[in-house]
Structures are given as C-alpha cells and as structure tokens.
Amino acid sequence: GNSVTQMEGPVTLSEEAFLTINCTYTATGYPSLFWYVQYPGEGLQLLLKATKADDKGSNKGFEATYRKETTSFHLEKGSVQVSDSAVYFCALVLQGGSEKLVFGKGTKLTVNP
Amino acid sequence: GAVVSQHPSRVICKSGTSVKIECRSLDFQATTMFWYRQFPKQSLMLMATSNEGSKATYEQGVEKDKFLINHASLTLSTLTVTSAHPEDSSFYICSARAPGLAGGTAQYFGPGTRLTVT
Numbered sequence: 001g002n003s004v005t006q007m008e009g010p011v012t013l014s015e016e017a018f019l020t021i022n023c024t025y026t027a028t029g030y031p032s033l034f035w036y037v038q039y040p041g042e043g044l045q046l047l048l049k050a051t052k053a054d055d056k057g058s059n060k061g062f063e064a065t066y067r068k069e070t071t072s073f074h075l076e077k078g079s080v081q082v083s084d085s086a087v088y089f090c091a092l093v094l095q096g097g098s099e100k101l102v103f104g105k106g107t108k109l110t111v112n113p
Numbered sequence: 114g115a116v117v118s119q120h121p122s123r124v125i126c127k128s129g130t131s132v133k134i135e136c137r138s139l140d141f142q143a144t145t146m147f148w149y150r151q152f153p154k155q156s157l158m159l160m161a162t163s164n165e166g167s168k169a170t171y172e173q174g175v176e177k178d179k180f181l182i183n184h185a186s187l188t189l190s191t192l193t194v195t196s197a198h199p200e201d202s203s204f205y206i207c208s209a210r211a212p213g214l215a216g217g218t219a220q221y222f223g224p225g226t227r228l229t230v231t
Contacts, residue, residue, distance in 0.1 A: 034219065043119075043206055043224035044157075089156065093220075099145060099210060101220055103156045 002027045006090050006104035013080055013111050021075040021107045023064075023090035031092040033057075033066055033073040034101070038087045047075075047088070051095070080111045115211050116140055119223035126197055126230055132225045135190045136207030143209035144185035147220060148180075151204040163190045197230045204228075 006020040032051045036044040043060060048057030053068035062077045073090060090104040116139040123135055124133050149157040161171045161182050169182035179201075181193040184192050190209075193200055204227055208220040 032219075036222070044208075044222040046219050046221065049219055087185075100159055100162065101147070101157075101208075105156045 002031070002092065002094065002102045003086075004090050004092055004102055004104035006088075006107050007034070008105075008107070009043065010108040010110060013109070015082055015111055015113050016079045019075070019077040019080045019084075019109070021088055021090075021109070023073045023075065023104060025071050025073065025092050026073075027081040027092060027094060029094045031094050033064070034091045034093070035073070036091060036103075038106070040086070044089065060086050067109075077080055080109070082111045082113055085109055085111045115221040117207065117209050117221050119207055119226050121226060122224060123185065123227045124229070126228070128198055128230055129196055131193055132197055132228060133196045134194075134205055134207075134215040134228075136190045136192070136209070136220075136223050138188045138209045138211070141209075141211050143190075145210045146184060146185060147151040147208045147210075148182060148190075148192050149205055149206045149208065151225070157206060160192075194228065197228070199230045202228055202230045 004007045004025050034049045035047040037047045039045050048059040050066035051059040056065045064073050064075045087106045089106045090099045093101050118137045120135045146163040148160045151157045159172050160175045161169045163169045163182050163184040165184045171177045184190040204225050206225045208222045210220050
C-alpha cells in the first residue's frame with residue numbers, strides 16, 4: 001500500500017538552529033510529494049511540493065528534495081524562527097490515481113527564542 | 114489564490130441533533146473536495162471524497178448515513194453529521210483540489226471546524 005513515515009516529534013530547537021524533519025514513503029505508483037504546515041489553531045497550508053524525482057520544492061526558507069532512490073522527501077531549513085513553530089505533515093498523492101492524500105502522522109516543531 | 118473557507122469554525126451541539134458544516138472554494142472551481150477528520154495530536158483521516166454532481170465516495174469504516182455529504186456546486190460541499198454523539202466530537206477539515214494549480218495535484222485546505230457534542 002501507500003504510506004508515509006515521518007520522524008516522531010516533538011522537536012524543540014533554538015532560534016537560528018538548523019532543522020531537518022525526515023520523511024520516507026512507500027507507494028504503489030509514482031507519487032507527488034508535499035509538505036503541509038499547521039500553525040496553532042489553524043488549518044493545513046501547503047508549504048511546498050515536488051512532482052518528480054530530483055525536484056526540489058522550496059518556500060519560506062524551507063526546502064525538500066524528491067529522492068526516488070531513497071524514497072525520501074526530508075524537510076530542511078537553515079535557520080528556524082519562533083514563527084516556524086507548528087506541526088509539519090509530509091504527504092503523497094499518486095499521480096493519475098485516486099487523488100487521495102496520504103499523510104504522515106505529523107511532527108510538532110517548537111522553536112524557542 | 115486557492116482559498117478554501119469553512120463555516121462554522123466552531124460549533125457545540127447537543128447529543129442527538131444534526132450539524133451541517135460548509136466548505137467553499139472562494140476563488141476557484143473545485144470538482145473534487147475531500148473531508149477529513151483529525152483527532153488530537155494525530156494525522157488527518159480521510160472520510161470521503163466528494164465530486165460535484167455525484168455521490169460521495171466514503172472510506173472504509175465511515176458511515177455514509179451518519180456523515181452526509183453534498184457537493185451541489187463547483188464551489189460548495191457540505192458535511193452533515195446526523196444524530197451526533199459525543200464520540201463524533203472532533204476537528205473536521207475539508208480540502209479542495211485545484212485543477213491547474215500546483216500541477217493539479219495539490220489540495221488546499223479549509224481552516225477546519227471544531228465540533229463538540231455535549
């Protein structure tokens with residue numbers, strides 16, 4: 001089946017630290033990959049995406065590269081801010097398939113000043 | 114662009130009553146909308162896929178007679194929780210797929226509706 005595995009949180013960092021949230025996937029077909037962010041009290045927002053191998057998605061200083069050989073889509077940011085505190089979800093959808101998003105369990109990030 | 118709204122944001126109802134939640138795509142037409150349920154500190158669970166003008170497709174284990182979904186137009190889908198019970202208390206989130214945006218594969222999410230059944 002299709003599944004997404006994220007590193008378990010919570011993750012606590014100091015401001016300006018480097019962030020990595022690991023995400024790996026299994027898919028029966030060719031997936032598009034996404035990172036969504038959920039700020040406290042809000043709904044999910046699309047953070048970035050990649051639709052083919054070696055694509056790099058980027059937004060707001062966050063990056064993730066679609067690695068087909070390792071079936072990974074790790075999220076990185078060079079210098080986190082307090083405002084980045086949120087829950088981050090990795091997700092996939094099969095291209096040409098049912099359009100159902102499959103989510104990881106989410107990783108809660110807290111950034112302290 | 115690609116804004117999805119939900120109404121209401123919070124609702125409290127008594128056990129046995131029904132509650133309707135609206136999901137609207139504000140600046141695009143969505144032929145497909147999705148309804149999710151999110152439990153505290155957990156991921157989103159897909160409940161059903163809603164296609165405009167046709168019956169919704171429910172995920173295994175989701176009672177279609179309890180969670181009624183109507184997608185009457187390209188910008189509006191509704192979820193009605195019928196005869197609600199305390200165990201239905203949860204955070205309900207809708208999303209809409211936006212053709213032509215993000216390669217057509219991204220879903221844009223509403224802010225969610227917090228349902229509390231007393």
